[in-house]
Amino acid sequence: MSVRPLLFGAAGNPVIWAIVALAVFCYVLEFNLILGQRDAQWKRQAGIWLKVLPVLLSALPLLGLLGTIVGLLTTFHAMARTDGGLDQQTLLSSGIAAALITTQLGLITVIPGTLLCAFIRRRHRDLG
Numbered sequence: 001m002s003v004r005p006l007l008f009g010a011a012g013n014p015v016i017w018a019i020v021a022l023a024v025f026c027y028v029l030e031f032n033l034i035l036g037q038r039d040a041q042w043k044r045q046a047g048i049w050l051k052v053l054p055v056l057l058s059a060l061p062l063l064g065l066l067g068t069i070v071g072l073l074t075t076f077h078a079m080a081r082t083d084g085g086l087d088q089q090t091l092l093s094s095g096i097a098a099a100l101i102t103t104q105l106g107l108i109t110v111i112p113g114t115l116l117c118a119f120i121r122r123r124h125r126d127l128g
Contacts, residue, residue: 016102019109022060026057026113029049030117033049046120047124050120061107061110064104064106065106068103071102072095075099078095
């Protein structure tokens with residue numbers, strides 16, 4: 001089983017969309033700060049965002065964990081409703097795999113964001 005069908009199958013999960021939206025917001029903000037001209041206005045703006053950005057980034061893996069919990073609960077509810085006609089092992093393994101996509105997505109999006117935030121913090125500190 002490849003990751004592609006799992007990700008597309010989980011695209012109806014609102015937690016995935018929340019992770020993607022928050023990650024896009026953080027990355028757009030970070031790239032604007034990286035590409036912006038470093039002057040007094042940039043330093044003031046970067047100082048404000050450097051207080052908020054780590055909080056937003058730390059929400060990404062937490063949202064991933066929330067998505068995993070929601071996916072596992074959905075899987076176990078589906079298993080409880082089956083009348084034995086479906087293979088329980090297949091249902092469980094596919095459900096867990098789909099649930100873990102959100103955790104993976106949360107971690108994949110937070111790591112580069114944290115590195116970019118550290119880079120911006122260094123530029124902010126070096127500006128004086």
